[in-house]
Amino acid sequence: MSITVQIPTALRRLTAGTPSVVCSATNLSELFSHLDSQFPDLKPHLRDEAGETRRFLNIYVNEEDIRFLGGAAYSFQDGDEVLLVPSIAGGAE
């Protein structure tokens, strides 16, 4: 089983320019651990001191906000595409 994680441009200087990562994490916690070990500089950008996902980081799984899928409790499926997207929305009223 493998999932693909897309790294946004804003964070690629912390991944030596790597735009995406394939790994076998089965949930969000494992995914963060995998990224932490591969890219130590990235670590503080994903979670806060309390270990929670950073407020301005949105995580999508196959187009869907992971919070709608159960958040940390969601089990990744084989082939899932995970997007890390900074929160810069706004444009409606």
Add this chain to the structure above:
Amino acid sequence: MGTSTYQLRCRECGKTYANQPRSICESCFSPLEVTYDYDSLRAHVSRDAFASRAPNMWRYRELLPLPAESQPSLPVGFTPLTSAPRLGEKIGSRRLFIKNDAVCLPTLSFKDRVVAVALANARSFGFEVVACSSTGNLANSVAAQAAREGFKAWIFIPSDLEPAKILGTQVYGAEVVRINGSYDHVNRLCSQIADEHRWGFVNVNLRPYYAEGSKTVGYEIAEQLGWRLPDNVVVPMAGGSLITKIKKAFDELILLKLVDPKPVKFFGAQAAGCSPISTAIKQYSSEIEPQRPKTIARSLAIGNPADGHYALQAINKSGGWAEDITDTEVVESIQLLAESEGVFTETAGGVTVGTARKLIHQDRILPDETTVICVTGNGLKTTDVLVDKYRSSSETAIAPKLAEFEAYLASKASLSSAVTETAAVGR
């Protein structure tokens, strides 16, 4: 033209950046905001100087992030602030005002303010293409102002948008891309596109500059009240930016000694079918849970509001509150404002008026306080929600004969007296 020195600063870690198309801090991934040198500004701004200039938002140019060479040519903003005694009587406020951005130029929504500032910066950054994700009003404004300023425009919208808002974008020659998904999907896609293409996305990489345009609503309210701040402001919330920028405007006016310090309560308005911010307020939560929007107020249908956290803080710190109303109440409120004050607003304005009524009934807004309701868009763009309300009367046509008219009048009179009698019996 007078301009000020300004730069970008991270709202969380405080790291500063020279002016550039960037909205995220590279150190902590948090949003960037434009910041000014207020000490030097204080010597260069005055009520008289502002008042002596043309009635548009550029009269506050020192307080906006405008490149030195920019020469804004459109008379954006300075929309009417009108007292609303008839509406006030109906909903229980004796000092009620409408800030009417339904007549903001050039495209009849407050989005014209933010786009005007964004495009001035897009020009100085050398962009040839400007773009946005939008629920409609922003699309109209980017398309129109891009045409006027000579940019190519790419507009990304949810596919189910109101027809008038789609047509009102295409007419300016913009490329319109309809996306199967909600606004939140469109917005996520745009942040990915902005990563790949060197385009000026007004609400992505130009966002810090863009958002500053909203402050002019606050400056105008203060000036139009005679350089005084109101007691309460009721503001619609989608991404949550506008309410924070009106607060920033008031805070700046106090800092620059242009108004006397005074507490102002900020009240946020949402539709019940998309209410992530008002829900957090009402649950006394510091976290915003995203929602899947389901409301006719499509211009407010952002389920994952980027500035929600800051809106929440602004409201709570001010002692204000937030509420939400049903779609049925939204339509009733559009009619109530139109019938009381002759102002025809879109669904978002219905949300704001209806929410103001609810807050007054909850005694969160008191009758003798000065209250400003921010109407941000024009009703001609969302007529679809009203069609059913008037179908029966518009289907009745009569011949051009006086006798027919008299008969019509008599039938109307008997109908209304029958209604009155029924009502009397009902009592």
